[in-house]
Amino acid sequence: xxxxxTASDLSLALAADxxxxxSIGFVPTMGALHQGHAALVRQSAAxxxxxxxxxxxxxxxxxxxxxxxxxxxxPEADTELLRECGCTYLYLPxxxxxxxxxxxxxxxxxxEFGSFTTRMEGSSRPGHFAGVVQVVSRLLDIVRPEVxxxxxxxxxxxxxxxxxxxxxxxxxxxxxxxxxxEPDGLAMSSRNRRLSTEERRAxxxxxxxxxxxxxxxxxxxxxxELERLALKGMREQPLLAPEYVxxxxxxxxxxxxxxxxxRELVVATAVRVGDVxxxxxxxxxxxxx
Amino acid sequence: xxxxxTASDLSLALAADxxxxxSIGFVPTMGALHQGHAALVRQSAAxxxxxxxxxxxxxxxxxxxxxxxxxxxxPEADTELLRECGCTYLYLPxxxxxxxxxxxxxxxxxxEFGSFTTRMEGSSRPGHFAGVVQVVSRLLDIVRPEVxxxxxxxxxxxxxxxxxxxxxxxxxxxxxxxxxxEPDGLAMSSRNRRLSTEERRAxxxxxxxxxxxxxxxxxxxxxxELERLALKGMREQPLLAPEYVxxxxxxxxxxxxxxxxxRELVVATAVRVGDVxxxxxxxxxxxxx
Numbered sequence: 184x185x186x187x188x189t190a191s192d193l194s195l196a197l198a199a200d201x202x203x204x205x206s207i208g209f210v211p212t213m214g215a216l217h218q219g220h221a222a223l224v225r226q227s228a229a230x231x232x233x234x235x236x237x238x239x240x241x242x243x244x245x246x247x248x249x250x251x252x253x254x255x256x257x258p259e260a261d262t263e264l265l266r267e268c269g270c271t272y273l274y275l276p277x278x279x280x281x282x283x284x285x286x287x288x289x290x291x292x293x294x295e296f297g298s299f300t301t302r303m304e305g306s307s308r309p310g311h312f313a314g315v316v317q318v319v320s321r322l323l324d325i326v327r328p329e330v331x332x333x334x335x336x337x338x339x340x341x342x343x344x345x346x347x348x349x350x351x352x353x354x355x356x357x358x359x360x361x362x363x364x365e366p367d368g369l370a371m372s373s374r375n376r377r378l379s380t381e382e383r384r385a386x387x388x389x390x391x392x393x394x395x396x397x398x399x400x401x402x403x404x405x406x407x408e409l410e411r412l413a414l415k416g417m418r419e420q421p422l423l424a425p426e427y428v429x430x431x432x433x434x435x436x437x438x439x440x441x442x443x444x445x446r447e448l449v450v451a452t453a454v455r456v457g458d459v460x461x462x463x464x465x466x467x468x469x470x471x472x
Numbered sequence: 473x474x475x476x477x478t479a480s481d482l483s484l485a486l487a488a489d490x491x492x493x494x495s496i497g498f499v500p501t502m503g504a505l506h507q508g509h510a511a512l513v514r515q516s517a518a519x520x521x522x523x524x525x526x527x528x529x530x531x532x533x534x535x536x537x538x539x540x541x542x543x544x545x546x547p548e549a550d551t552e553l554l555r556e557c558g559c560t561y562l563y564l565p566x567x568x569x570x571x572x573x574x575x576x577x578x579x580x581x582x583x584e585f586g587s588f589t590t591r592m593e594g595s596s597r598p599g600h601f602a603g604v605v606q607v608v609s610r611l612l613d614i615v616r617p618e619v620x621x622x623x624x625x626x627x628x629x630x631x632x633x634x635x636x637x638x639x640x641x642x643x644x645x646x647x648x649x650x651x652x653x654e655p656d657g658l659a660m661s662s663r664n665r666r667l668s669t670e671e672r673r674a675x676x677x678x679x680x681x682x683x684x685x686x687x688x689x690x691x692x693x694x695x696x697e698l699e700r701l702a703l704k705g706m707r708e709q710p711l712l713a714p715e716y717v718x719x720x721x722x723x724x725x726x727x728x729x730x731x732x733x734x735r736e737l738v739v740a741t742a743v744r745v746g747d748v749x750x751x752x753x754x755x756x757x758x759x760x761x
Contacts (some may be wrong), residue, residue, distance in 0.1 A: 335663045385657070391691045403708060404701050416693045 184266045186273045190281070190325045193274050197326065205232035209328035209374070211319060214238040215373030216253040216264050220361040223332040226360055228269030235326050236265050236275040243286050244314030250460070255373050259266035276324070281321055284405075289317045291347065298437050299346050304339050304462065307426050307453055312343050319344055323355060331355050336362040336370045338464040340449055342436055357434050362463070364390065370463045382457045389454050393465040396430065396450040400467035406430040406439050417454060424455040433466065446470045473555045475562045479570070482563050486524070486615065487506045494521035498617035499606060503527040504544040505553050506623060508652040512621040515649055517558030522616050525554050532575050533603030539749070541593030544662050563614070570610055578606045578670040580636065586724050588635050593628050593751065596715050596742055601632050608633055612644060620644050625651040625659045627740055627753040631725055651752070653679065659752045671746045674711035678743050681705050682754040685719065685739040689756035695719040695728050698739075711746040722755065734760045 187193040197207060208227030212220050216238075225299075227234040238261055245251035258275075265273055278286065292313060299305070300312040333341045341359045348355055361370045367387035378386055394415040399409045410428045417425040423440065430439045433447030451464035476482040479631045486496060497516030501509050505527075516523040527550055547564075554562055567575065581602060588594070589601040612620065620637075621713035622630045630648045637644055652660045656676035667675055681702040699717045706714040719728045722736030740753035 291751060388691070391687070395684065395687045395691050395693065398680070399701070399705075400686050400689055402680045402705050404684065404705050408697075408701060412688070412693050413691075416688075416691050419692060 184262075184273055185272050186262070186275055188275055188277070190274075190276065193235070193272060194325055196272065197233070200233050201327070206231045206330075207235060207328040208332060209230060209268075209322070209326045210234065210236045210332045210339055212236060212238055212261075213240045213254065213373065214261050215257050215376070216261045217363075217371045217373060217375075219334050219336060219371035221264060221268050222363050223334060223360050224265060224268035224270050226358070227330065227332050228271075231328075231330065233271045234269060235272045235328065236270045237276070237322055237326075239274075239281060239318070239322075241314060241318040242278065242280070243282075243317050244291070244311050246308045246310050250279060253377065253458075255376055274322075281318065287308060289313065289340075291316050291320045291351070294347060294350050295348055296343060297466045298435055299339070299343050302431070303427060303429055303451055304453065307463050312340075315340055315343060316347050320347065320351065322355060328355060331357050332447065333357060333359055334362065335359045335466075336372065338433075338449055342433070367413060368394070370461070372461060375458050375463060377459045378456060382422050382459065385420055386454075386456045386461060388420055388423065389417065389452065389461065389463055390465070392428070393450050393452060393463060396428065396464040397467035400430065400448055400450065403441075404453065405441050413450075413452070417452075422456055426453040426455065426460075428452045430467070437441065444470075473562055475551070475564055477564055477566070477569070478562075479563075479565065482524070482561060483537065483614060485561060486522070487752050489522050490616070495617045495619075496520060496522045496524060496615065496616045496617040497620045497621060498611070499525045499559075500611050501522065501525060501527055501550075502529045502543065502662065503550050504546050504665070505550045506652075506660045506662060506664075508554060508623050508625060508660035511652050512623060512649050513554060513557035513559050514649070516621050517560075520617075522560045523558060524561045524563060524617065525559045526565070526611055526615075528565055528607070528611075530571060530603060530607040530651065531567065532578070532606050533600050535597045535599050542666065542747075544665055554601055563611075570607065578602065578639075580605050580609045580640070583636060583639050585632060585635055587724055588628070588632050591720070591725060592716055592718055592740055593726075593742065594621075601629070604629055604632060604643065605636050609636060611639065612642060619646060620646050622646060622648055623651065624648045624755075625661070625752065627722075627738055628725060630651070631722070655661050657683070659750075661750060663748050663750060667745060668749045671711050671748065675743075675745045675748075675750060677709055677712065678706065678741065678750065678752055679754070681717070682739050682741060682752060685701070685717065686754040686756035689719060689737055692730075694730050702739075702741070706741075711745055715742040715744065715749075717741045733759075 210223045300462045306329035377408035396409045413428040417423045433449045448468040453462045475642035497520035499512045541695045685698045702717040706712045721734045722738045735759040742751045
């Protein structure tokens with residue numbers, strides 16, 4: 184695995200690969216890697232000749248300075264994991280290399296995402312998706328992969344990035360890789376390591392509530408009632424403070440209305456556990472293609 | 473496998489076995505056997521030297537003459553299945569042999585079951601459990617097994633029989649064998665063969681609603697709300713007419729009050745599908761012993 188710290192060096196190496204007809208897969212990360220990231224890298228390594236991973240804790244997508252400061256950083260372990268998973272190139276840039284014109288310059292700020300960014304994470308974390316779109320568009324510009332691999336755990340992020348690709352007419356496929364979970368079902372997340380033992384135990388319940396909602400939706404139970412009971416159920420658990428539980432049309436991210444035909448039905452949640460904010464989701468229904 | 477049509481012949485054979493120290497397991501049935509019954513017989517055959525099965529469509533436990541008349545009868549297939557499952561003796565009696573003093577004479581009619589027989593099947597099928605207790609006490613008297621094997625599908629029946637064994641201080645263990653299900657989860661039942669193709673498809677949804685309730689209970693959601701949503705969900709399916717969905721303490725069969733400590737928590741339902749009345753249940757929680 185080769186490590187690059189500048190966009191220009193990485194671009195040069197990739198230009199040679201592209202000229203030799205090697206297909207490129209890309210896995211953008213913020214480091215503090217876990218088995219969820221490993222699944223993304225392994226899938227790219229299995230499908231593509233070249234797999235590029237980036238580790239960059241993007242300041243522009245953090246709406247809370249404390250969250251940015253507390254975000255875990257484990258560069259040695261990350262490098263080792265990427266190597267084991269078959270990563271070809273690691274891009275490990277500075278803020279200046281990613282944003283040569285400054286963080287304030289956001290060339291995709293004009294894009295209009297409507298319902299994709301107004302609800303759920305969009306309303307809970309103002310400016311978050313503007314930062315995500317800013318960094319992903321810049322990274323895609325540097326790497327120019329055939330396929331971008333993202334984790335399904337960040338369901339709304341995947342939807343927003345897909346929409347960006349559509350709006351910018353970028354020539355890249357976005358693949359969402361299923362969420363990897365701990366034995367008790369907690370979705371893998373870099374933030375999990377910030378949980379105390381008791382918080383960790385409580386966090387393991389989050390996915391159980393989502394599983395009940397998903398099973399209820401499959402059985403035809405009303406979405407709003409299921410959201411309400413999941414919120415109530417989580418609020419009754421001492422260490423869980425849910426921000427939202429929403430059942431949405433997976434394609435539009437608009438609240439699902441019982442009975443309407445959808446390609447994919449998703450229940451998503453954000454929950455504060457102590458100082459840590461976790462998100463998770465479950466796909467309840469997926470129409471046969 | 474030996475077939476007996478009278479209690480006296482069967483008793484004589486069993487007395488010899490008992491004298492030789494062979495332990496006896498007993499599986500009472502109403503015939504129209506399926507894989508659920510097969511599981512009972514196989515478990516007894518694995519655990520006991522002698523397995524007795526009875527096939528007797530007991531008139532005193534039917535509260536509707538039409539249901540009794542429509543109850544399926546498949547004696548040849550039943551005999552074959554019992555033989556394959558390792559049954560030793562089959563008791564195939566007439567009504568007169570089971571009730572020599574007449575069906576009206578119920579020697580256990582004085583037993584008081586309280587909450588065990590007042591709710592669910594008890595209120596939906598007046599006289600049903602009096603008939604069950606009558607026939608099981610008579611059959612136990614004839615067979616005198618060490619272990620009585622019953623299907624968990626008839627959860628309330630198992631509880632009532634256990635209670636009868638306790639009240640009469642009978643020397644028999646009652647073992648409840650887990651429900652055997654079709655690939656779509658429908659609990660095996662002799663009544664299933666009376667369903668039309670469309671009814672059969674609808675009936676396959678029943679267990680999904682119970683599964684949502686069970687998952688909800690495990691996540692700590694309120695029992696009454698889950699009952700209500702399961703009822704509503706089933707009522708919205710064209711061919712399903714649920715009579716009840718009840719979350720009960722498995723030991724007392726009294727409605728479960730959220731948060732109270734129980735050894736076992738069960739959700740049970742009875743649903744009319746066309747002319748056929750089906751029951752099913754799921755154990756939601758079981759305390760570690």
